[in-house]
Amino acid sequence: xxxxxxxxxxxxxxxxxxxxxxxxYTNSMFDYFLWYKKYPAExxxxxxxxxxxxxxxxxxxxxxxxxxxxxxxxxxxVPSQPGDSAVYFCAASGPGNQFYFGTGTSLTVIP
Amino acid sequence: DAGVIQSPRHEVTEMGQEVTLRCxxxxxxxxxxxxxxxxxxxxxxxxxxxxxxxxxxxxMPEDRFSAKMPNASFSTLKIQPSEPRDSAVYFCASSRIYRxxxxxxxxxxxxxx
Numbered sequence: 001x002x003x004x005x006x007x008x009x010x011x012x013x014x015x016x017x018x019x020x021x022x023x024x025y026t027n028s029m030f031d032y033f034l035w036y037k038k039y040p041a042e043x044x045x046x047x048x049x050x051x052x053x054x055x056x057x058x059x060x061x062x063x064x065x066x067x068x069x070x071x072x073x074x075x076x077x078v079p080s081q082p083g084d085s086a087v088y089f090c091a092a093s094g095p096g097n098q099f100y101f102g103t104g105t106s107l108t109v110i111p
Numbered sequence: 112d113a114g115v116i117q118s119p120r121h122e123v124t125e126m127g128q129e130v131t132l133r134c135x136x137x138x139x140x141x142x143x144x145x146x147x148x149x150x151x152x153x154x155x156x157x158x159x160x161x162x163x164x165x166x167x168x169x170x171m172p173e174d175r176f177s178a179k180m181p182n183a184s185f186s187t188l189k190i191q192p193s194e195p196r197d198s199a200v201y202f203c204a205s206s207r208i209y210r211x212x213x214x215x216x217x218x219x220x221x222x223x224x
Contacts, residue, residue, distance in 0.1 A: 034212055043202055043218050096166070097166075097208060098144065099204075101155075101156070103153030104153050
């Protein structure tokens with residue numbers, strides 16, 4: 001009963017190209033979405049978020065897109081850099097304030 | 112400004128032993144979360160507190176797991192008795208209540224042999 005799903009366990013991208021990480025959710029009560037980045041042996045760190053009243057939020061090389069009708073969000077990284085290689089977690093939050101996370105996508109940016 | 116502090120970083124214990132994981136949230140944060148990271152389920156929410164009060168513990172896998180938050184600056188997650196399938200990385204996170212991102216500690220890697 002995973003409420004947040006990341007169906008791609010891994011992704012490899014050439015340096016300088018675009019990385020697109022995808023996330024789907026099932027609970028229509030979710031209204032706040034976040035992306036976290038995690039390096040080995042460290043805790044996840046917050047990357048970018050989006051409220052359900054928006055469909056796009058941009059922060060430098062990172063852009064998150066939200067499609068509420070499809071219950072889908074994506075993270076675009078342009079241009080990708082080797083330092084972006086990490087595991088990316090999608091998370092969602094609803095009225096209860098708890099955060100539900102996906103299983104993560106391991107991104108490898110090839111120099 | 113100190114982040115979320117978890118201890119110990121690594122714990123190896125024998126099956127049947129009691130294990131206690133500790134967490135100090137960021138000062139001023141009102142919400143505290145305990146997560147478990149596994150390959151199959153990713154970051155799985157175990158329990159969370161608002162203003163030291165447990166709000167939702169539906170993610171706690173069994174009665175062997177318990178969590179407390181006696182004050183705003185300290186929380187524990189206890190497993191008694193521990194089993195090999197409890198082996199995972201356990202994260203504590205804190206946030207200001209409502210619509211603010213959670214900040215994570217570095218995690219405790221638990222190995223039960």
